[in-house]
Amino acid sequence: MHHSLIITMLSSTTTFLLFLTIITATATTTSPSDISALKAIKSLINPNSIPSYSCLASWNFTSDPCQNPHITHFLCGLSCSEFRITQLTFDRAGYTGSLSPSISQLTQLITIDLSDNKLSGPIPISLFSLPNLQTLNLRSNLFSGPIPPSISNLKSIQTIDISHNSLTMSIPDTFHSLLALTRLDLSFNGLTGPIPSLPINIIELAIKSNSLSGDLTKLSYTITENLEVIELSNNSLTGTIPNWFFLQPSLQQVNLAYNKFTNLNIPKPVESNLIAIDLGYNNIVGNLSPNFSTYPLLSSLSLSYNKLHGPIPAEFAKVRRLFLDGNYLSGLPPQEFFTAKSMVSGSLGDNCLKMCPISSQLCVKSQKPSSICQKSQYVVGGGKAKPKS
Template structure:
């Protein structure tokens, strides 16, 4: 065999060297941003077992994932013989403390997931986050962020989920336009002003705006894709508008200042399963044209309002309803026989009541016969604090036999005998 030439030997050694050193390398801007992130965080808030503690830049981040150098927190688009970019950054809930605006987020332009939840990041939400064009998930929950939401977040056109809950955010919600956003949570903040305009979020399916100080009326239009709307414990007032969101399954507007009537359209909504309007100032219930026979509702809570008139009998005809609370209103009249039928119902096309709470009203007359055979534990029924004729202690649903006094009942109005 002929001896190898010096040139061929050099080429062989060069190729072998390249093969031995073929690995991904993290883009230098990403490395600088990660270093700055670690430098910014207060050292006293970095537990020895945390992700940040394991970041040792003597090794390449994307080439040392899940090693003792970078135990967690990162995901990269690793590819041999090419420069890799950090795509996901998730910090463990270790109570890290740092101003969020001090971190050079634009140096991580390939980020798709940024999860900093359950730490102690402070200050305002920086507008520099809008310079992350590929971001799909942004989670800043349970921090100590303050100040207003930057309207520049609208530039995150690919964003699908945004979690801002449990912070100290203030001012009104800006008119964000994020076409791909599906989930938005900003509950437990200090946001004020009108309820946000959702018309620019056409694909939104879940919204939780609870525990703020939002005021004004509900928007006349909701995204057709909306499945769950939760806005309890705010200052929302006025009447409930017709809700045309065909996909809506859960509506919780409890603990607000809503007034007027409960719209009949809610009882005929094709997909609505849970309706919670307790602790408002609602005065009446509209009866749907089909008497609720096509309703999809499973749970209805209208307790602690100002509902007057007779107890609506149509609710007992709603085929899927299993939980109804009308407690602490000003309803009167006898308990409709439909409720007794519902309590005893066992048909395949009709759900039985599992919970029926009618206490704290001015219902009068005899207890319907269907209730008298109920045994404790079979279902939850409360009829106390009414004007019912004879509610003996032996019936668990009479709550010890306590009813309103005769004077209280007669003072309520001439309709109570």
């Protein structure tokens, strides 16, 4: 009996230890500092802007954020790895309020996506201390104030999208130190000043619809060999669009429309991946250069509403989408545009062309009155523009 009792006690002890092991394993919880940060983040969101169906409504701290399965609480809005928060992704619920500086306690964050809400106030400087952050998306909110130079502390960042906010002042010249950054979108803000030096590995750059000024300086692009897409439309950039700009080896799409450029130097390429160029709605003067047609992949070209004059080179028939309307182009349009084999679409209207066949959709928009065309000869002539009084 004594021997059997000892065996029974040992068996019970083993079972109890196993039970403790299971309990300990399942009791593993999210980092207390992460939980504290989540509480602080939710506390600065206006409760009246948190719909009952939203992610933030399910953030009830009576349960553990990273513990699975989630049945009633923490249904969405975050992701975890080894009980640390790695993704903070608000749903598009129209949250109002501000972003808590305590977000810096989520030191394992890889992704922040708070896009398409109504968060306001400055972007917390503490956010830029996150060492592992790769994606920052604050698109379509109401963030205001400057972009802090300390954004350069995000050494792992690959994508930054802070477009469609109310950011002001100049773009800090510290972006060039972000060696991992490949996509930057600062469009639709109130940013001013020149374009800063670009990160060496940038692939997509969009800063359209701001108030940028100054010339295109080579300093910004000299070490940027991977740039494929550049969107700088709707700003106040001035001067000449230089020839080196189009010779960037990886460049595919360029949009510099709605600026104040006055001159254009377009070189013949050695090799080029350019597919689309939009230089419309500037103040560019001079003749149309046939060099555009030497870009082998160029299929879309817009030079609408500039101050170009002279004839249209026949070589432009190689471009599939061609918008030359709103200039002072003269002479007969190339017959190559109107053959049965022609694939050209777009517009040649609102120029000074003669005999542009109205049967072609290229000529649907009428030409300028002859009186305006004659007057333009005194304003624009010989490849140079004389200033209007």
